Amino acid sequence: MATVEYAAALNLALREEMRRDPRVYVIGEDIVLGVPFGVTKGLAEEFGPERVLNAPxxxxxxxxxxxxxAMTGLRPVVDMHFADFVTCAMDEVxxxxxxxxxxxxxxxxxxxxLRMPYGIGKSAGGHHSNSVEGWFINIPGLKVCIPSTPRDARGLLKTAIRDPDPVMVFEHRGLYRAVGEVPEEEELIPLGSADVKRAGSDVTVIATARMVHAALEAAELLAREGISAEVVxxxxxxPLDREALAGSVAKTHRVVIAEEGPMRGSAGAWLAWVVTEECFDDLDAPIARVAGPNVPIPFSPPLEAACTPDSEAVAAACRRVLK
Amino acid sequence: MQAPGPDQLLEMYAAMLRVRLFEERARELYAGGRIPGFIHLSVGQEAVAVGVCAALRRDDYLLSTHRGHGHLIAKGGSLRSLMAELYGKATGCCRGKGGSMHIADASVGYLGANGVLTAGCVLAPGVGLSIQMRKTDQVVVAVFGDGAANRGPFHEGVNLAALWRAPAVFVCENNRWASTTAQAVSTAGGSIAGRAAGYGIPGVTVDGNDVLAVFEACTQAVARARRGEGPSLVEARTIRWLGHYEGDPQLYRGKDEVAEGRSRDPVAHLRQILEERTLLDAADAERVEAAVRDEIDDAVAFAEASPLPDARSAFEDLFAHYPWRD
Incomplete structure (x- = not known):
């Protein structure tokens, strides 16, 4: 195992897949320099401008x-720069x-x-902070993954590149500098396979991307109170690993769903329905949700903080469903 | 440029007639309730479809529009699977999932009609990139209407293709109308071909009712693209004889425009040229027309006899593997 940053793990996935398959190329704005997040840094030196296309x-x-x-034989990997900008290509998607x-x-x-750097952070304001993954699960024909760790980021991106269908990879920009272990050997993580990030027995927290880390922090807080939270x-x-979610709920009987996107009509709302459908008889309490508020993400640090769901919010929701 | 020889001219004539008679037949069938949905017909615009496709090889690509039957026919697509698709039958080229506005026939490089105007203009540079990376000498043509030239993706697509020197040709099939809105009130500058100058690529305007003029301009543009010299823009000015869609009462335009179109009938124009060159006499013309009518009768019979799709097939083709997990 090597300890690397999330951005470096994505970079590794791109390098590995570009070495393996000459049909793979990357395209996006400012990707030769790899700014602002460094994911594509150095690819142009190895693969040349023909396969690392700086676009207007x-x-x-x-x-x-x-x-x-893609329809005529290549395997493009698009860097959306900021997921927010997908609005300018919405018909195409x-x-x-x-x-x-x-x-x-x-x-x-x-x-x-489609690599989608997304999420709240660093006072980026309303045009660079959106969590738009929920929009795309509502569009049949797209696969959507959302890694929370360097290992998952590398394994999922590699799988996405080899997939025969369009895959969107939502990369939380607050995680690019997060570090974690990545295996030395090649690893592919199948789409539709959930991962239990922390085992527990009292409550299941289903969380995505940055909120996985908030949930893990919450689980630490709760452990001190004698509450055992499982983070899935x-x-x-x-595709969604319904079996894994149901398996966890069958054990804990209580569910909190944590995401960063706005509460209304979000990915978490869909997950809540899936849990209801799969696990209604197992539930001992209503499902609780932690999500962003239904406002654009504001600029000023205290305003932004007020709109950013955190570990305290997750812990509070867990306490609520355990009452 | 080599002028088209007698055989090619006769092929073009048959192709023009194939488009004309197919569209007229589709119109009757639609009126008779045999075809569901909406259809947009290209009667009067046949010279564009045939002139463009005569300049292409079978392995070249074509990105089409919502008014795309003629483009598919001219590209060499099967009339049977096209007609069956219009009927919504299981044997249609898209298994009944596309319909008139979303027909596709990848076997002849026809990468889709499109319900969204200008969509092909942004796909084209990518197809061109693929051709460059695969090191073939294919060419991609994106056809779009005059109305579509006013959408942003037109600019993005042509700019990117020009930057990449993509083997692409952008063909504006200018029929004067963006649905029910006249070009004069929707399109600044008057010339769509003139916009090519902004991208540093050739832009020419041709009589879109003259198949030989379209063919000549496209042949030059295609040759340039094949030589690796980058894209061109061809604006072919034509006249739509029918409504925007079948059933359109056309209250927005006078009858004189249709009369003008009929007086400059592109099919009759080519026939006249062939007759002048003594390549076609009345008996030949009758024979060609009878053969085309037979092809269309066959396509209609095939569509009529074909089964409707099984409802379960609505869940196939979403992803490469079936069944998929939700």
Whole structure:
């Protein structure tokens, strides 16, 4: 095992896959320098400008061209720069990428990856802080994963690149500098396999990305109070490992769902429905949810903090469902 | 540039007729309730479809529009699977999942009609990149309408293709109308081909009712793309004879425009050229038309006889593997 940052683990995944498969290329704004997050840093030196394409600020063309390339034999990996900017390529994602295989009756493959740096932090303000993963689980034809650790980031991105279908990888930008162990050998993590990040017996916290870390902190706090929280990370939202979620709930009978996106109509709302559908008879309390408020993410640090769900919020929700 | 020889001219004539008669037949079938949904027909615009596709090889790619039957036919797609798709049958080119606005036939490089205007303009640079990276000498054509030229992705797509020197040709099939809105009130500058100058690529305007003019401009653009010299923009000005969609009462335009279109009938125009060159006489023309009518009858019979899709197939083709996990 090597201890690396989340951004470096993603970089490693890209390097490994680009070495393995000459059809893989990366495209995005400022990716030769790899700014601002460093994920693509150094790729141009190894793979050349033909496979590390610095694109103009043309999100529709970046994303649309990836589909054109994928349909005709390449395997593009798009760096969305900030997930927020996908709004400028929404038709390409929602109408073209998600639907081409289906509407053409399976005539074409669309193997492409959209890397989505997202999330709240560092007073980035309303146009650079959104958690938009919930939008995309609502679009049939897309797979959506959301890694919380360097190991998961590398393993899921590699799987996404090899997948025959479009996959979005939501990378929380607050995690890029987080460190964790990554195996020396190659590792592929299948989509649709949840991971228990901490075992427990009293309450299940289903959390994604940065909120996995908030949930782990909450579990520490709760342990001191004699509460045993289990933290389950779905790792991908589509496909979803329903069995793993149900298995945990069957043990704990109480559920908290923690995410950063806004409360209304979010990925967590969908997860809450899945838990209700799969585990209604197992539940001893209503499901509690921790999510961002239904406002844009504000700029000023105290305002931003007020809109950022944290470990205290998760711990409070756990106490509530255990009352 | 080599002028088209007698065989190619006759092929183009048959292709023009195939598009014309297919569209007219689709119109009747739609009126008769055989075709569900909405259809957008290209009667009067056949010279664009045929002129463009005659300049292409079978392995070249074409990205089409919502008015795309003619493009698919001209590209060499199967009339049977096209008609069956319009019917929503299981044997349709998209297994009944696309319909008129989303037809595709990857076997002839036809990468889809599109319900969203201009969508092909941003796919095109990526197809071009793929051609470059795979080191083939294919070419991609993105067809779009004059209305579509006013969407942002037109700019993004042409700019990126020009930057990459992609083997792409952007063909504006200008039929004067963005749905029910006239070009004069929707399109600044008057010329869409003129916009090419902003990207430093060639832009030409041709008579879109003259198949030979379209063919010549596209042949030059395609040759340039194949040589690795980058994209071009061809604006083919034509006239839509029918409504935006079937059933459109066309209250927004006078009958004189359709009359103008009919007076400059692109099919009749090519026939006249062939007759002048003594490549076609009345008996030949009758024979060609009868053969095309047979093809269309066959396609209709195939569509009529084909089964409707099994409801379960609605859940197939979403992802590469079936069944998928939600």
């Amino acid at each position: 600020i043309s999100e529709a063309a970046i994303v649309g061209s990836a589909l054109g390339a 929602a109408n073209q990428i998600a639907k081409s295989r289906y509407m053409f009756g399976g005539q074409v493959d669309c193997p492409l990856v 990370d779905p790792r991908s939202l589509v």
